[in-house]
Amino acid sequence: MKRLLLLLLPFLGVPGAQAIPNTFFGNGVGVPIIPAFPRFNADLTEAFLTVDNWKRQEFPGPWRDEPALEGETVRRMEALPLVFGEVPMTVVTAGGESGVSEIVLGFLDAGIYFGYHFGGEKNREEREAGREKRREFERHFEDLVERLGERLEEGCGRGTPGVMGATSALRTSYVDYGWEDFVLRLVTRPEHSVSLHLYRRGTEPKSFVDPEFVALDRRGRASKFAAAVARNEAGEISVGGVPMMVQGETPYCAIHALAMTSRYLGLRASPVDLAGSAGFENTGSAAGSDLVGLYRAVGEELEMRTSIVPSFDGEKVLRSLEAGLPVIVWRRVSLEREKAHQRFAAARRKDPTLAPPVLTPEELAALPDREERGSPAHASVVTGYSPGTNTVIYAEPWGEDTRDRRMRVEELEATAYAVVFFKL
Numbered sequence: 001m002k003r004l005l006l007l008l009l010p011f012l013g014v015p016g017a018q019a020i021p022n023t024f025f026g027n028g029v030g031v032p033i034i035p036a037f038p039r040f041n042a043d044l045t046e047a048f049l050t051v052d053n054w055k056r057q058e059f060p061g062p063w064r065d066e067p068a069l070e071g072e073t074v075r076r077m078e079a080l081p082l083v084f085g086e087v088p089m090t091v092v093t094a095g096g097e098s099g100v101s102e103i104v105l106g107f108l109d110a111g112i113y114f115g116y117h118f119g120g121e122k123n124r125e126e127r128e129a130g131r132e133k134r135r136e137f138e139r140h141f142e143d144l145v146e147r148l149g150e151r152l153e154e155g156c157g158r159g160t161p162g163v164m165g166a167t168s169a170l171r172t173s174y175v176d177y178g179w180e181d182f183v184l185r186l187v188t189r190p191e192h193s194v195s196l197h198l199y200r201r202g203t204e205p206k207s208f209v210d211p212e213f214v215a216l217d218r219r220g221r222a223s224k225f226a227a228a229v230a231r232n233e234a235g236e237i238s239v240g241g242v243p244m245m246v247q248g249e250t251p252y253c254a255i256h257a258l259a260m261t262s263r264y265l266g267l268r269a270s271p272v273d274l275a276g277s278a279g280f281e282n283t284g285s286a287a288g289s290d291l292v293g294l295y296r297a298v299g300e301e302l303e304m305r306t307s308i309v310p311s312f313d314g315e316k317v318l319r320s321l322e323a324g325l326p327v328i329v330w331r332r333v334s335l336e337r338e339k340a341h342q343r344f345a346a347a348r349r350k351d352p353t354l355a356p357p358v359l360t361p362e363e364l365a366a367l368p369d370r371e372e373r374g375s376p377a378h379a380s381v382v383t384g385y386s387p388g389t390n391t392v393i394y395a396e397p398w399g400e401d402t403r404d405r406r407m408r409v410e411e412l413e414a415t416a417y418a419v420v421f422f423k424l
Contacts (some may be wrong), residue, residue, distance in 0.1 A: 020046050021155030021179070026085015026147065027122055033089060033108060033140055038078035038137050045311040048083060048198060051181050054100040057093070067244035067400055069263070072096050084196065085151060086144065089113075103198040104270070107144055110192045111250035111275055115138055117284025118376070134282055137191075143192045152177045159186070168267065169277045169290075170371065176204065181224035189276040203404050205268065208301060213266030218424050221266075225324030225424075229263075237318070238384030238404075239264075239326050239395055245271055247397040251284055256397030257328050257379035262298050265422060274298070293421055295328075309368075312416040314409050317392070318385050320421050326380040329394075330418040331376050332368035337411070339361060345405050355389040356408050364410065370417040377417075 001230045024045050032039070040061045047059050057073065061081060066074040077091040083105055090106035114133065121127045158356075159175035174197075177184040183204045185197040199205075202207060207214070213221060228241045242264045252275050259271045274294060281288040292308060299306030309316075317327050348354045359367075368375055383404075384393030390409045396402035 020049055023151045023154040024049075024084055026151060031373075032080065032087035032111065033113065037087075037089070038079040039087070040081045041121060042081050042083040042196060044083050045085075046415060048103055048105075048366075049179070049182060054095075054200065057095055057100050058156065059093070059337050066246075068094070069241060069243050084148060086148070090103075101199070105196040105198070106193065106272065106280065107148070108137075108140055108194040110137065110280065111272070112248070114251075114282045114284050116251040119374075120283040120285035120287045124332065130283055134191075137282065141188075141190065141194060145188050148186060148194070148196065149175075152186060156184065162206075164206065165277075165301065166207075168298045168389055169294055170208060170273075170301055172273065172276070181252060191282065191342075192276040192280070193272055206275070208267055208269045210266045210268050213302075222323070222424055224298050225265075228324045229322065234386065235388050236238045236384060236386040237321050239324055240380060242326055242383055242395065244395065244400055244403060245397055246399050247254055247271075250275075251280070251286050253372070253397055254286060254328075254330065254379040255294075256297060257381050258295060260381055260395070261326050261328055261422070265304065267298060267302055269298075276315040299422055302422070307420075307421040307423060309415060309419050312388075312409070312412040312419050314385070314392075314413075316421070317382060317419070318387070321382070321385055323424075325422055325424075327410060328379060328420040329382055330377060330379050330420075331412065331415040332370050332372060332417065333378045333415070334366075334368050334376065339365065341405055341407060345402070348406065355386070356391050359408055359410060364414065367411060367414045370415050378421045 025043060042060060043416065053059050062078040063075045064078050068074040072094065073096060074076050074092065074094050080087050080089070080091065083091070086107055088105045088107045089109050089112050090104070092104045093100050093102070093211060095101045102227040121130045154353055156179045159177045161173065161175050163173050164416055166170040172187060172189070174185050174187045177186070181201050183199045183201050185199065185204060187197065189197050215244055216224065228239050229237060230240055231237050242260055243255045245259045247253050253274045255271050255278065259269065259274055262269060277297065278289040278291055278294045280286065295308065296306045296312065312329065320327050344354070344356055380394045380396055382392050382394045386393065386406070391406045392409060392412060394405050394407060
């Protein structure tokens with residue numbers, strides 16, 4: 001009989017409840033890595049390991065719904081609890097009509113820890129501060145991996161190592177620990193993240209690619225993507241079903257744009273999964289990371305071709321959208337133009353008939369130069385096209401209110417320096 005059966009702790013004092021190993025609770029004084037995060041002063045370890053809570057999709061604490069694909073429910077905790085003896089940075093649940101399918105406890109995340117710092121480390125003082133912060137992060141990483149590994153092994157016995165990802169860039173090692181009805185998957189990415197993924201036993205994934213897509217041949221996937229295309233009376237074309245993933249204060253716009261697009265295409269890899277495969281140097285910027293290599297690896301993982309071209313071609317983008325395939329653009333940005341897009345989006349919410357005005361010669365001349373390396377850049381997902389008004393419909397990884405924004409084609413032609421197509 002498992003030794004964990006000797007470690008009894010009644011669930012919330014209710015007699016006969018399932019016993020949780022004492023080791024899972026640590027010493028009860030977990031210290032949050034970012035103290036300023038709001039705390040939910042309760043230990044939810046038992047709640048997250050109670051099957052009835054999974055079936056009802058009900059757990060204690062303040063939660064908010066996150067954008068999700070149709071038929072899915074994603075919720076994020078707005079204040080952080082104590083769980084497995086630590087205070088995580090993020091807690092997210094995902095599921096559907098049958099209940100929760102996964103709980104992700106993000107104990108350490110470089111994207112949140114280092115945040116966004118435009119231009120990275122620009123002088124000696126910033127570089128020294130960055131080196132010290134990276135040393136501090138590494139200490140947190142090593143301590144967390146040791147503590148969590150010991151608790152899980154003491155409570156569950158020796159874990160079973162595994163690997164997800166068919167490509168070298170996405171290959172991710174993990175250790176699965178089995179306890180009662182659950183599999184507890186510890187994923188540790190050096191210099192990037194520590195997370196614990198909870199699954200009902202028998203449902204833990206073995207691949208990043210959604211089983212629904214694995215079962216489809218090329219023709220079946222083409223039909224599925226084509227079914228997501230809609231056309232309106234004005235002749236506009238749009239692709240539905242692209243999920244929203246919010247970048248927050250991380251330097252991961254290209255990662256979140258990729259996560260949104262690849263999730264639609266069938267890849268169940270989170271922004272944390274993808275960022276951990278891109279080789280970010282934790283300087284507060286994307287400098288030094290291999291984003292192009294990651295984009296190509298995602299295409300290979302999905303058994304799709306990845307085409308990255310240096311300029312925006314409206315006809316090519318339209319053909320991709322007609323096939324139900326969104327397009328990612330990397331473009332140079334300016335504060336003035338982003339404010340203009342924000343103002344237009346607000347106006348269009350009041351009057352949906354509005355179209356972006358034609359740019360004046362002065363406005364065109366003032367657009368950021370797409371050839372200017374090192375200037376501010378951003379990644380967006382093109383999900384639609386309006387030939388009648390010569391505009392694209394696009395989404396920013398900033399929240400639902402930044403979905404279905406519109407921009408003149410000539411602006412993208414002037415500012416886009418990389419356009420990414422995924423093809424069957």
